[in-house]
Amino acid sequence: MKLIQVRKGQFVYYNNELHKVYSVKPLAKKSVHMFRIKDMEQVDCKADEVSLYKPQHLDSFLFFGSRYTLRDDIAPDEGGYILISKPDPDYMDHYSLNEFEKVESVEGKNVVTTRQNTVKFREFFVMEPGEAQGSKDIAYYDKSKVDASQLEADKELIEKIRERDAIRPSIGDVYLNLDDASTAMVVAISSEDVTLGNGDRLTFHELYKADNWNFLYNVVDGEFR
Structure with missing residues (x-):
């Protein structure tokens, strides 16, 4: 019966770390689908493996590699x-x-977000960058169980995320083959594997480090590098 208590959007602890539920599929063996808030890594689990947490004023945590209060x-x-x-x-x-929404403009006590939502002041917490005085660290359920190496890795997380995103391609990215001047588009991404329109399959790192493939532009946004 615990399953019905888990719903989309809830903050939960799993394996001692703070996650957010993005989907619940009751018929699945691992019905709760979440991402770890500190780095957006996805994970699936059973409902009885998580514990609920309701965010409060002065809670502090890592969001996509950076700390906020x-x-x-x-x-x-x-x-x-x-x-x-x-x-x-x-x-x-x-x-x-x-x-999580980014503020585009402030209109009185309301904000308009970059997704064009108008959100009233009573509906949200402001995410202040950094760890405010008197704040409570909620990144871990029990911080005493986290060793020094993990805490040090958390401090370097933002750089790892930037490096990861720099090499992660998107559907519609077009690459130029320097060997024969041909072009190929990313048509599929599965886990760490990329499939190009010419049939080549490479991992993110192989494509990023390849001497013969250079990113050209994305067909959706037309952005060149």
């Missing part, structure tokens, strides 16, 4: 992040529990 006593800034903890969207808005 939740505040309900400061105003949001344009370009900053908010965590929607008490969602009450109007019919034109599209957001739900514990969504």
